[in-house]
Structures are given as structure tokens and as C-alpha cells.
Amino acid sequence: MGSYQTPIGVRTSSMVETSCGFLLQELQKIWDEVGEDQFEREKILLDLEQECLEVYRRKVDRANISRARLHQELVEAEAEFTHLLLTLGERSFPGWPEKRAGTLKEQLKSITPALQEMCSRKEERLNQFRAVQEQIQKVKAEIAGKSEEATSSIAVNESDLSLKKLDEYQTELQRLYKEKNERLKKVERYIEVIHNLSNILGKDSPAIISKVHPGLSDVKGMSKNISDTILSKLNSTVESLMEEKQNRLDKLHYLGKALTNLWNLMDTPNDDRLPFSHIAGLSSVPSLKALDPGIFSLDIVQKAEAEVKRLDQLKASKMKEIFLKKQEELGQICKKSHMEIPTQSEMNKIFNLINSGEIEHSDLLKSMGEQISRVKEEAASRKVIMEKVEKWILACDEERWLEEYNRDENRYSVSRGAHKNLRRAERARIMVSRIPALVEMLMAMTKSWEEERNKVFLYDQAPLLAILEDYYMVRQEKEEEKKRQQGKKKVQSQLVVHQQGNIHASRAGDSSRRLQFKSVNGGLEYTTPLNRRLALGTQQLE
Numbered sequence: 001m002g003s004y005q006t007p008i009g010v011r012t013s014s015m016v017e018t019s020c021g022f023l024l025q026e027l028q029k030i031w032d033e034v035g036e037d038q039f040e041r042e043k044i045l046l047d048l049e050q051e052c053l054e055v056y057r058r059k060v061d062r063a064n065i066s067r068a069r070l071h072q073e074l075v076e077a078e079a080e081f082t083h084l085l086l087t088l089g090e091r092s093f094p095g096w097p098e099k100r101a102g103t104l105k106e107q108l109k110s111i112t113p114a115l116q117e118m119c120s121r122k123e124e125r126l127n128q129f130r131a132v133q134e135q136i137q138k139v140k141a142e143i144a145g146k147s148e149e150a151t152s153s154i155a156v157n158e159s160d161l162s163l164k165k166l167d168e169y170q171t172e173l174q175r176l177y178k179e180k181n182e183r184l185k186k187v188e189r190y191i192e193v194i195h196n197l198s199n200i201l202g203k204d205s206p207a208i209i210s211k212v213h214p215g216l217s218d219v220k221g222m223s224k225n226i227s228d229t230i231l232s233k234l235n236s237t238v239e240s241l242m243e244e245k246q247n248r249l250d251k252l253h254y255l256g257k258a259l260t261n262l263w264n265l266m267d268t269p270n271d272d273r274l275p276f277s278h279i280a281g282l283s284s285v286p287s288l289k290a291l292d293p294g295i296f297s298l299d300i301v302q303k304a305e306a307e308v309k310r311l312d313q314l315k316a317s318k319m320k321e322i323f324l325k326k327q328e329e330l331g332q333i334c335k336k337s338h339m340e341i342p343t344q345s346e347m348n349k350i351f352n353l354i355n356s357g358e359i360e361h362s363d364l365l366k367s368m369g370e371q372i373s374r375v376k377e378e379a380a381s382r383k384v385i386m387e388k389v390e391k392w393i394l395a396c397d398e399e400r401w402l403e404e405y406n407r408d409e410n411r412y413s414v415s416r417g418a419h420k421n422l423r424r425a426e427r428a429r430i431m432v433s434r435i436p437a438l439v440e441m442l443m444a445m446t447k448s449w450e451e452e453r454n455k456v457f458l459y460d461q462a463p464l465l466a467i468l469e470d471y472y473m474v475r476q477e478k479e480e481e482k483k484r485q486q487g488k489k490k491v492q493s494q495l496v497v498h499q500q501g502n503i504h505a506s507r508a509g510d511s512s513r514r515l516q517f518k519s520v521n522g523g524l525e526y527t528t529p530l531n532r533r534l535a536l537g538t539q540q541l542e
Contacts, residue, residue: 070104077108077115084118088125089162125161130154132169139176143183145227183226190234191216197241201248202297212237248296249282255304256280262311265322279304326368330375337379337386338460382457385449388442389459395435398428436475443468 031041133154191209198205209216212233215225256279263273263280273280279300294300315322334341405425446457446465457464 067104070108074104074108074111077111081111081115081118084115084122087158087161088118088121089160089164122158122161125166126156126158128166129156129161129169132166132173136169136173136176139173139180142224143176143180143226145225145229180226183231186231187216187226187234190231190238193238194234194241197238197245199293200296201241201245202294202299203241208237208241245296248298248301251301252279252282252296252304255301255308256282258308259304259311262308262315266311266315266318268311276304276307323368326372330368330372333372333375333379337375337382338389338458339375339378339382340458340461381449381453385442385445385457385464388438388445389464392435392438392442395431395438399432399435402428402432436472439468439472439475443472 027044030036133156137154194208195205197203198208206217213225213230216230259273259276260280262268278295282295331341333339402425405421405428443465446468449457450465459467
């Protein structure tokens with residue numbers, strides 16, 4: 001078989017070679033001494049060689065596994081570092097080696113500090129996220145009115161720990177803080193308003209506030225009760241108090257006006273008015289003005305009601321006198337504006353109700369006041385037309401005087417006062433020349449007034465438009481008659497002219513009898529061709 005040769009590449013050192021060669025020589029000596037055959041010797045040597053290969057293979061495999069593990073650790077470290085960079089939103093890290101050299105262990109050792117630094121940064125960032133999210137949860141819970149639930153643990157989303165995301169959370173937190181402060185200010189304003197309103201209304205403000213929520217009684221409790229529910233309750237409480245204040249103010253306004261009216265009607269002395277003068281003065285006070293404490297208290301309202309009731313009962317004895325004064329006032333307004341005066345039967349009916357006590361005094365005064373207001377309003381709407389009617393009546397009077405003046409044969413004499421009549425005649429001719437335009441204007445104004453109010457314009461119970469139309473028609477007939485007479489004068493002889501002049505005078509007299517206007521006690525009276533008499537003066541009413 002020959003001597004055994006160790007395979008090339010298997011020997012790792014001179015020491016190993018020496019040990020193996022020595023042991024092989026010892027084995028050869030034993031085999032020689034024993035007389036081992038060559039086949040067995042080769043078989044044993046092959047077994048030894050196979051066993052050595054197996055040992056080397058196991059060592060190589062373990063070395064490969066260790067190298068692969070180092071490669072894996074290096075790759076995982078790089079991946080973890082990249083993930084940390086992305087998670088923290090950073091593009092690079094100064095301590096991370098861009099190019100690595102050396103063994104795997106040396107490379108892994110070189111990146112470990114940077115990886116540990118990034119892990120520390122991540123933990124610090126996590127704490128920042130956790131802190132801001134806890135604050136957000138706490139403020140949200142306070143706003144939602146669930147502050148006792150704000151202690152639950154926070155699960156931070158570690159997929160995005162960038163500064164941008166942290167800024168978003170901080171911005172959200174600032175927004176929530178701002179909303180919280182605004183809500184707190186609202187609560188403070190509501191409570192201040194409740195205090196003021198309760199003070200004015202004479203109510204117990206702490207009890208009212210505690211009814212909304214007991215925790216609102218102090219500043220700490222106020223900061224924890226800013227939810228929509230609390231704000232809604234506070235708003236409802238304020239609205240309720242405002243409504244109550246307005247109702248009491250309206251009631252006191254009414255009572256103040258009633259007191260003033262009753263005082264004025266009965267000429268109450270100032271000393272008797274003094275205890276309730278502040279209530280009477282409220283009628284001119286705006287609802288938003290700062291008022292004295294307790295001025296709208298229920299006690300004051302009840303006292304004012306009692307005083308009005310007392311004065312109202314006292315007024316009953318003077319009711320007839322008051323009614324007669326109002327009736328006279330109403331009649332004067334109607335008479336001055338030539339409007340229809342309420343019938344005496346209607347007034348007698350009201351007077352009988354007063355005697356029987358079947359009518360409320362306040363209702364009667366209110367009704368009479370409303371009636372006087374309506375009459376005044378209508379009188380104001382008739383004012384312009386009435387002024388034109390007065391001008392028309394005056395012009396008609398001047399026209400009648402001018403006709404009489406023109407028939408006077410001695411009008412040009414040098415008698416005393418003739419020059420004054422001459423100047424008056426000149427002015428009268430100007431006025432008379434304006435009558436047609438004035439009548440047309442009156443008719444247009446009257447029609448417009450009637451269309452606007454859907455009622456007839458009466459002048460002392462006679463339709464003014466009918467009077468104007470009749471007057472206009474008669475005047476046109478008169479003018480046409482004058483024109484016909486003037487035409488005849490041009491073609492007839494002097495004698496015929498003289499005769500026709502007498503006829504004309506006779507017809508003119510007839511025309512003057514057909515429509516005559518005269519001023520009667522501030523009114524106008526005329527007669528139409530249909531022998532219809534329409535009285536425009538108050539004494540001609542039937």
C-alpha cells in the first residue's frame with residue numbers, strides 16, 4: 001500500500017501535520033507488529049480520511065453559518081436604520097458610514113453606535129408623541145364633557161414619527177387649547193350675564209348656576225365644564241332670564257304708561273307719583289341699558305300692578321267725564337277736517353255701557369284713543385286736499401262777487417272805495433282763471449286718495465268727487481253758453497245785440513240760479529240743474 005499521504009489542503013498547520021504523521025507512524029508500527037493485511041490497512045485509512053473530512057465539513061458549515069448570521073445582522077441593522085430614518089422623517093444621519101471596509105464584524109461594529117443613536121431618538125420622539133397625544137385626548141375629553149375618561153392609555157402610531165406629523169399634532173393641540181379658552185370665555189360670559197340678570201330680576205344667581213352644573217361655582221370647576229351640553233344649558237338659562245327680563249320690562253313699560261296716563265287723567269300730585277316715578281320712567285329706557293339691582297324684581301312688578309289697579313278703580317268715577325272729553329276731541333277733529341262725525345246713537349250706546357259697567361275702562365280708553373288716532377291719521381292724509389278745497393271755495397266766493405261786481409253799472413264811478421273794488425276785481429279775475437286747473441287738480445288728487453284707501457272722500461258727508469264733477473260740468477255749460485252768446489253778438493245788429501244782451505242777461509241769471517256757491521259757516525252750498533242740494537257746511541247736514 002505504501003506510506004499514507006495527507007491530502008493537500010487538509011493540513012492546517014505544521015503542528016497538525018506533525019501530530020498526524022506521528023500517529024500514522026505509530027499505527028503503521030502496530031499494524032506491522034500485529035500483521036494486519038493491506039486491505040484492512042487501506043480500509044482503516046479511508047475511514048480515517050472520511051472522518052477527517054466530516055470534521056472539516058462541520059467546521060466549514062459552522063463557519064458559513066456564522067458568516068451568514070453576520071451578513072444577516074448587518075442587513076437587518078441597515079434595514080432597521082433605514083426604517084428609523086423613514087419613521088423619524090430624516091434623510092440622513094452624520095454618524096452613519098457611507099462606505100464600509102474590513103471584516104463583517106468590523107462593519108457591524110462601525111454602524112452599531114449610529115443605530116443605537118437612532119433608537120434613542122425614536123424613543124425620545126415616541127415620548128414627545130405620547131405627551132402631545134395625551135394632552136389632545138385630555139382637552140378633547142374636557143370639551144366633550146368626559147374629563148374623567150381622559151386617563152386612558154395612548155397607542156402611538158409608530159409608522160410615522162416625523163417632525164411634520166408631530167407639528168400636526170401640536171397644531172391640533174393648539175387649536176384645541178384655543179377652542180377650550182374660547183369655550184371657557186363663553187362660560188365666564190354666560191355666568192357674568194346670569195349674575196347681572198339675576199341681580200336685576202332679584203333672583204339668586206348661585207342657585208341658578210348650580211342648577212346648570214354644581215361644578216360651575218368655582219374657577220377650577222368652570223374650566224372642566226365647557227362641553228356643548230353645559231354651553232347649551234347656560235345659553236338656555238340666559239335666554240330664559242333675558243325673556244323673563246324682557247317680559248317684566250314690557251310689563252313695567254305697560255304699567256308705567258298706564259300710571260302716567262292715569263296720573264295725567266286725574267291730575268295726580270307729584271308727591272303721590274314719587275313712589276312709582278322710576279317705573280313710569282322705564283318707558284323711555286332701552287332694554288340693554290345698565291339698570292339698578294332688583295329694578296325688575298317680582299315684588300316691584302306686583303306693587304306696580306296693585307297701584308295701577310287702585311288708580312283704575314279710582315278712575316271709574318271720572319270715566320264719564322273722560323269719555324265726554326274724548327268725544328269732544330274727536331268731534332273737533334272731524335269738524336275741522338269736514339269728516340263724518342260718529343253718530344250720536346253710537347256714542348249714547350257707549351255711554352250706556354259706561355253706566356252699566358259692562359265695558360272695561362282700559363278698553364274704552366284704548367278704543368277711543370285708537371279712534372282718535374285713526375281720525376288724526378285720516379285728517380293728515382286729507383290735509384293737502386282740504387287746503388285745495390278751501391282755495392276753491394274762496395275762488396268760488398270771489399267768482400260770485402266778481403259776477404255781482406260786473407253787473408254793477410256804477411262800478412267805474414269815482415265813489416269812495418271804488419279803487420279798492422277795482423283792485424279786488426283784478427285779483428278775483430286771476431283767481432277765477434285758475435279755478436278750472438284747481439278743480440282738475442282736486443279731482444285727480446281725490447281720485448288718487450280714494451284709490452289708495454279704497455273709500456269715498458266725503459266732505460261734510462257729501463262725496464267731494466261728485467261735487468267737483470257737477471261743478472266742472474255746470475261750469476263748462478256756462479262757458480259754452482257764453483261762447484254762443486259772444487258769437488251771436490258778432491253777426492247781429494246793434495239793436496239785436498241790445499235785445500240779445502237782455503236775453504243773455506236773463507239766461508246768465510238762470511245759469512247763476514242753476515249753480516250758486518256761497519260760503520256758509522266755513523262750508524260750501526250749491527244747487528245743481530237736477531234740483532239736488534248738497535250741503536257742504538256743517539249746519540246743512542240732514
